[in-house]
Every structure is written in C-alpha cells, then in structure tokens.
Amino acid sequence: NVSCSISDNNQSAGASNQFPSFSASVDLGSNVILSDVGDCGSGKYLVCGKFAATLAVGSHSAISASGYDGFALKVDSQGQVEDLLHLASDGEVTPVASARDDDGTIHLTGYFAGKLSGGYLEIESAGQNDVFVVSWSKEGNLLNLQSFGGSGDERSTSAIFLDGALVIGGYFSDSFHYGQISQESSGGTDGFVMSVDTFDFQQVNWFLPLVGSSDGLANDLEVSPDGSLYLGGSFSGSATMGGVEIVSKGLS
Secondary structure, eight states: OEEEEEOSOTTSSSOOOSOOOOOEEEEEESSEEEEEEEEEETTEEEEEEEEEEEEEETTEEEEEEEEEEEEEEEEETTSOEEEEEEEEESSEEEEEEEEEOTTSOEEEEEEEESEEEETTEEEEOSSSBEEEEEEEOTTSOEEEEEEEOOSSEEEEEEEEEETTEEEEEEEEEEEEEETTEEEEEEEEEEEEEEEEESSOTTOEEEEEEEEESSOEEEEEEEEOTTSOEEEEEEESSEEEETTEEEEOSSOO
C-alpha cells in the first residue's frame, strides 16, 4: 500500500539538519501511484497522483473509469482528508504537480489522452497526450478545466505561481499548438516553459521552448526569494532556450 506521511514541524524558523518527526500518516491503499505533495496554505496539503480500481480514504472514495484515473486530496496536518477530486478518463490521466495562487485557488496540472472529466467539466485531447490544468478553489469548487496542445504528444512536469500567472514546465514531441503558439520540435522531444493567465488560460503571456540536437526535458520549476525563475531539466548534445545555448559535457 502507498502512504503519505505528514510533518507539522516545517513552521520553525531557519534551516535544520534534524529529521522531522511525522505527525500523521494517510493510507492511500493499493494500486496508487503518488506524484506530488503541494502546499494548500493554512497548514494543509494537496496530494495528487493516479489510481486503478478503487481509491478509498476516510469517508471519500472513487472508482476508476478505465485503467488509471487521476486524483487530488486536500489533507490537513493531522492526516484528515477534507476533499477528493476525481479526474476520470477513458484513456489514462496523470496529475503531476500543483501551484497555489494569491486567492488560495489550487491549479493542478498533468497530462491525459482521450476524454477527461472532473465534476461537471469535460475536455478531450487533440493528439496523443495533452496537458491539462484544473482549477480548484479553496472552498472546494471546480472553476476551470483546460487542455493545452495539438496533434503531437505534450506532457507537463511542473507548475508554479509567479507574478500573478501560472507557469508550467514540460516537454513535447512533433509539435505544440495552442492559441497563437505554433512550435515544431527539433526532431525528438523538446522541453518548454509557458506562462498563462490564471483567470483565462487562453491568454498565453510567453512560451519558451528548449530546443536541442537531441531530447530535452524541462522537469522542475522553482522561484528564488528575489523572484527569479529557475528551471531544472536535462538534455544531450546542445540545446538553446531564450537565445542562450548550452553544450553537454557528457552523454546527457
């Protein structure tokens, strides 16, 4: 079985080399693949991943529609599950990361194939896999469900809230088409980072591809205390992003 352990010792000031003591553990059962644990604010956490067959946690439960379905749980520091979001697909769906905006709304991203539904909202992929973003208010209301991508294979890996916008990292093959964005891959897999308006996902603020001589991936995003955006990923050969070229010193 998969379990998620929670520590409430992260509010002490300063860094510590002491291993945290865990205050609670949430048993997620079998057939669960955990992707990410994010901050919901007010000492609460968002746990996301995918499951097959049945997911039952406390008084909340869900049954997968076909293969693996996605889920997100709001959990407090005592391990009590407050809410469950079930993302059902006739293909497969993989939630990967979440970001919280200034209003406390959680934006959950991942990728899916086929039809994807969450509550009363439903979307359909245009190609192999498309990126999705679902917005979940702090009151537990679903606000939006949007897909990103074209006829190729697009997958998100990370998300972060920066300067009033949602920034998403990921990778794609063949091509990436969304709104005014039309980007062909360099032949393999290219990474990307894009910024969209949290109130209107159709509004793309900027899009930066990681274009290389071989496969490139954008895996993680972080914001420094001074507001700078940092991207971590991998590439081999050479790669260019935003006019800056880098060359690998090894195989990748």
